[in-house]
Amino acid sequence: MSGGEGSEVSATATDEGSDDSGGGRRKPVVVVVEPETPGNVGTIARAMKNFGLSDLKLVDPPEIEEDGEAYGFAGHAREDVLPNAEEVTFDEVVANYHTVGTTAITGEDDRSHERFPFKTPAELRESLKTVDAPTAIVFGREGRGLNNEELSRLDEVCSIPADDDYPVLNLGQAATVLLYELRDLTVDETQLPDTEVTRAPEADVERFHEFFDEFLAATGQRDHVREKNALLVRRLLGRAHPTEREIHSLLGTFRKANAKLEHADHLAAKYDEPPYPTEQ
Template sequence: MSGDEGAGVDRDASVDSDSASAGDDGSEGSTRRKPVVVVVEPETPGNVGTIARAMKNFGLSDLKLVDPPELKEGGEAYGFAGHAREDVLPNAETVTFDEVVSNYHTVGTTAITGEDDRSHERFPFKTPVELRESLKTVDAPTAVVFGREGRGLNNEELSRLDEVCSIPAADDYPVLNLGQAATVLLYELRDLTVDETQLPDTAVTRAPEADLERFHEFFGDFLAVTGQREHVREKNALLMRRLLGRAHPTEREIHSLLGTFRKANAKLEHADHLAAKYDEPVYPRDG
C-alpha cells in the first residue's frame, strides 16, 4: 500500500491515464472509467479484504483507504481478500477524505436515509440499481465511498459528497456489514465494470412452431384418452398453450415432451383395448 506521499500527486492526471489505458475496442465496458472504491476509517482489516475481493469479483481494481488500520501481508485482510491479495489489496492507496472530494464525483453510502427533503444529508438517495442507471449516462471519475463499520459516514461527510446510495433492506434491521454492503452494491454496478462473466450465453431459441403444435395435438389426445369431459379438456388445453407460450421451450425440451406423451398415449390406448377385450373396468374416468 502506498503512503500519503503518493496521495499528493495530481489526481486528475492519474484518472485520465487510467481512462486512456482502459481499452480502445469501442465497447462500453473497456472505455468507460470504472469507479474507484473508497473506505473511510475502516476498523477491521478483514472487511478491507472482503471489499477488495468483491472489487476483484466485479471488475474493479482501484481501492483507496482513508486512515486505515495496518494491513499486514499475510494478515486478516489478505486472508479475506482471495485472489485480490495479488493486486487490489497490495496496490490500495492511502488518501485523505479531502482528496477524494476534490478529485471525484462522489457517491456516499448509508443504511439510514432521510424520509424527505428536510434531511438534506441523506435525501434524496438512490438504490444501487438506480445508481447504476444514472452512472450509465455519465462518464466521469467516480468514487463510491463507504464508511466505518459501526457508524458509517456521518452527516458532515455525507454533506460533502455528491450523491447518496442506500441498499433496500428490512425496515427493522437495515444495517449491513461493511463487506456485505460493498459486495451488494458492486454486484449491482457490474454492468458498468464487467465486460464478460463466467456464465454461458443464456439466449433461448424457441422450438419450431410445428413441433409445438404437434405437442398440443399429443396433449389433446392425452386429455381425451384419460376421459376428461369436453369442456374440461378445452380448458386444460388452453392452459397448457398459455403455459408453453410463456415458457418458450427449446427444441430439445419439446421433443422430450413429445416422446413422453407419445408413450403415455400409447399405454393408455392399450389399457383401454385390454379392458374392452377382457370386459374389465376401463381406466377410471370422471363421474
C-alpha cells in the same frame, strides 16, 4: 500498499479510463475512510474483484499485513486489488473525483442537506451511466460511517434500502450489495450462460397438442372436460414458450403414454375385459 500524493491521485484518476468496461467508460474507484478492521478491507477487496473493480484507496487504514486478516478475507483479490491498494487523504479524493458517499442514515427531506437527496444503488447505477468522469464510491467507518462534514463535501449520497428497524449493514456487506448493483457499469461478461432461448417450432408444439388430445381421449374424459383441459394446456404452453428440447421431451413422453394406453385397450378387447373406465 502504496502511498500517494495529490498529484499521483490525479494521475490515477486521469488514467482510469485505461481500465474501462465497454464503451470507454471509466470504472469507479472504491475509497474506504478510516476502516477499523483489516477483515473488512479484505472483504471489500474481494467484492471489488467479484464485480470487475481493481482500484482500492484507503484513508487512514489499519496495518494491512500479508499474513493477516485482510488477506485472509480477500480471496483472489489478495493477488492484485489488495496489494495495490493506495493510501490517500480524504482531501485528495474530494479534489480528484466525482464522489458518491454511502450512508445508512438518510435525511427525510431537504432540511437535512448532508444526507438528502439520496439515491438507492439501482438509481445510482442509472445516474452514473451519464457520468463520464473519474468517480469514487466512498465508504465510511464500521461503527459511525461518514460524518455530516464529510458527506457535505461529497457530490452525491447513496443508501441501501433495508428494514426500518435495522437499516445499518456491516461495511463489507454494504460494499458487496452496492458494487453488485453497479455491475452493469463494471463487468463486461459474467460466468452465467446466455439465457436467451428460442421457442420450439410451432409444428412441434402442435404435434404435442395432438398427442395430448389423444391422451385425453384415451383416459375416457367427457368431451367438454377434455376440451377444457386441452385449452388449459394450450394456454399454459403458450405462456411458457418451451424450447425445442423441452417439446421433444414432452412428445416422447406422451408418445409412449399413448402407445401404452392403446396397447391396454387392445388387450382389453382381446380378452374381453372392460376398457379403461369412461366418466359418466
